[in-house]
Amino acid sequence: MNWPALIVFIFFFALVTILGFYAARWRRADLNHLDEWGLGGRRFGTLITWFLLGGDLYTAYTFIAVPALMYGKGALGFYSVPYTIIIYPLVFVVMPRLWSVAKKHGYITIADFIRDRYDSRALALAVTFTGILATMPYIALQLVGMQAVLEAMGITGSGFKGEIPLIIAFAILALYTYTSGLRAPAVIAIVKDLMIYITVIAAVIIIPVKLGGFGHIFSAAAAVLPTHKPPGGVNLCPAAYMPYATLALGSALALFLYPHSLTGVLSSSSRDVIKRNAALLPAYSFILGIIALLGFMAIAAGINTKTPNSAVPLLFLKMFPDWFSGFAFAAIAIGALVPAAIMSIAAANLFTRNIYREYINPACTPKQESNMAKYVSLIVKVGALFFIIFLPTQYAINLQLLGGIWILQTLPAVIVGLYTSWFHRSALLIGWLIGMLSGTYMAVAQGFNSVYPLHIGSSVISAYAAIYALIINFVVAIVFTLVLRAFGVEKGRDKTSPQDYNFKSASL
Template sequence: MVVGVALLAGVRRPSHDELPHPARWALGGRGLGTTATCLLLGGTVYTSYTYIAVPGLIFGTGGLALYALVYTMMLSPLIMIMLPRLRDVAARHGLVTVADYVRARHDSHPLALATALTGILATMPYLGLQVVGLTAVLQAMGLTPTGVAGCAVLTLLFLLFALFTHPGGLRACARVSFAKAGLIGTAVIVLLALVLHRLGPPGEVFTLAALRSKATGQPFGVPMQGFSAYATLAVGSALAQLMYPQVLVVAMASRSKHTLRAATTYLPAWSMTLGLWAFLGVAALAAGVQTQAGHGELAVPTLIGQLAPDWLAGLLFGAIAVAGLLPAVLMAMSMAMLFVRNVYVEYLNPTATPKHEVRAARGPVLVIMAGAVAFALLMKPQDAVNLHLLGGVWILQLLPAVALSLFTRFFHRRALFLGWATGMVAGTALLGLGRFSSVVDVGIGSLHAPVYVAVTALALNLAVAAVLTPVLEALKVPRGTDVTADGAAWERRGSKYAFVVE
């Protein structure tokens, strides 16, 4: 019922006087106001898995999990520094995807293709995690996600949400974001009231949770020897979040850079909401919630089942479902547009019209959503988390070509490509050798410290790009034409490797 209400919020008769265009379907005509931008941006960053995983990590690992709150608080200043610039460049030159920006800025087909494929590959596990979040809800409701009933419910939820929202594109998602914000805010207030009523005031909850946590050896504080891991996880995660295509799409869809900045000032309210959800992980400890080993994501759904009557638990679970379905559709839309504009049109059909691009992108949205359901159901939750960790390492390697290039033209396009390749290979290798540990030991001589793998790979990426740039300049290797240096609209040209599909 809750999901149905959210879907009805996004339904609106399409306007027949508008011709289909990628900037209208994927970016809402670049007309999102302050409120819509804030709710859609927050609704994209703060997913159902976020609301389940953060308290689940606190329940299972203690205070180290609070890095998630730190990195979300860091998002607002980082967004204000970077995304308004990207939004203005995209609007001025008619760019729709981040790979469009890379093509226009660096005049490099290989680098643009690398950006598109990295965005797609890194976002797919992120989308899969939304399914994992919903499987936790289904398990708390007594449904086996891999069973016939559970699989049918998951597939129906995702496909219905895609079918209701994807014809209207980003505008439909923006309308649904109002419903999501209201549902999540109401849900956390109700849950906090239940916790305080059943377990007592916050001081007693923390005291009881600390006693139970002490027995497991997971302190609420951050140990000093883990501070470098904590800091690099927070910084690296914040920077990586800005590179995901769904976040960049929302930023480019805002009405102006001033609108985007105004919307960003309200994002800390979302972080405060996440902090309240994180408290539910403490409450789960205090309530003595029991979950399978290694399945902390079940802590909050199980807590809801213990504290709330069945009818109320169903409404709360519906709110969590909407929290995952909205960003899932946005992820699928952004991946579909990257594939269509920067792979299909670029290399297979350079003469495609804007109308054809929109039609070609709508189909893959459904395919991607169905693939995400299969991806999550066929894998163990920990494997999905591991792949998302790998996706975070990959997406951060786009930072030099996208974020840094907004402020400097120092890096040569070929140096950026080779730096990206180095970071991708190094990050993947470090994760594999470390058995998917999120941190790696970095040291010189007797000095050693645990550092987030993605930050280590990014450092290698930047080092290669910085060293090779003066070498390529000395060899007089052409830089290419920076179209974003003037105010002219970008005229896309097909790759020389393209061939037309009749």
């Protein structure tokens, strides 16, 4: 047991726990309304939204999964940097439209918008189901990140005993999420980001100095990666061009379809807040590029582990004093808890608003609706445990990519729907179903590796399965729209109007 690291870790974990419970009193409001509990009253300004989205999007995926992929496979793992660059211009253009129509009509979830846009409860239910399903492996990825740092400090064990510390951490998370709603991760995200900045600055200065500079780091990675099975490299081989490009593109298109990302958008106080954040958030992409290189640094430092997810924690233990390792581990753990909280809230919003209120208890009071969301936020965290129990987690990043395959199938209805209602509601539903089935099949066929080799004659084109499934989805949706229109099948009444997409709150 590494007691100095563990003591520092517990101190900062206790600090954010106190902040999580305090958040219920921050900007005090009636948390018995879902709008307040699940969206913070839609009152977050530029600074809070920046920290919230940063805490939401840059997670254990960033500190554990990306460097693990770099450590195991090399340059392919760097796809995460261009994808976070691609997405923000799209956010700048697209997401203010979503905020406007949601503010105008009081939508709390994206499925609320889908229901009114296409006059289709079935399509809204499909989007709800997809959002909840895609969120589960993403929360599970945060669990994997927590496991990695706990094991590095010597907290290990077999069976249930070994899971007790993780269960305690997530029980605490569940309690302050239940109590404070979205305000808890919004407050904690500020502390989390400051801790991560300190850790990254220390890592990018101290570790290269100890290892003899970046030249030696890249040379060591170039010598070791080709010996891995399968072999990797510091440069992409031609066969990796298509996987790299499609992973970047698919991940970019998927990122702001996730319920937790959309929750961050809808909690903003104005369209302008979203635009400012789209301009400011690329600062995190710079940090991500540095963090990704920790995988190469682990190779150069002689870290030898069969579990790539442990590469960064073991690197920190070797390069830093124990007390600072504890600080860095706390930053990683909090970086897992913040997005896990937002994800569970977002999934709870979806279930409560679009299943419970829509189908189970249409006459529910605001308090009943809010309480149901609180209960569901607890259940979602438990559900995420099943993903790390039953799915392989050697490369935790595959959990995020699996969620990406599913959530990307909502793009035709959601993103295209913000600009046109040309697609027929039934065609979108059929396209979604075919896309979900084909994408899941491709992932399962590859042992939950999200890159699928498509055989066309004698050629093999390997690419992110989400892109293949999305293409199938679009083709099916277009063909069925034309067919249904030709047969005069009723498409439903659009309850939104063009001016709703540029709406600004009267108070702004």
